[in-house]
Amino acid sequence: MKLNEVKDNLGATKNAKRVGRGVGSGTGKTSGSGHKGQKARSGVSINGFEGGQMPIHRRLPKRGFNNIFRKNYAEVNLGRLQVAIDAGKLDVTKEIDASALVSAGVISKTRDGIRILANGELTAKKVEIHAAGASKAAMLAVEKGGGKIVVPAAVAE
16 A cells, blocks of 8 residues: 555545535525524524523523632642652752643643642552642651651631
8 A cells, every 4th residue: 555545434524515506406595594684694693592482591590619719729749749759850859849840741830739639549658748738648748658748828717
């Protein structure tokens, strides 16, 4: 088989419908839009319109609450930290903080801070992690290995 002989399987591709190309094509003149009216015009958006009846999104009651002041933390699992340490991207002798995690490629953005979670295992000893928050299980796992997670006083309570 040569490169110029490569082609799609039969029926894998379908030609686009060419509208407005004469009456013989079946989609000439009005191009499948019918005659006149709102739907025959371009740039019309009538999503959710139910012919004058109250639309369903207005008949149903509102639910829930969206807190605009909610903190959005970048979550980091202990297992992911260990992978970065094993790869030599994180230095255990120095403190691990948000900037170190970003430069190591563990996270892409710091968002409102880092939150350490206990998924995975951290085998590195004497590691000091500075974070905005951590789960109790993550704190226990790090302290068991001889390290510590430094969390601001207001969050630790």
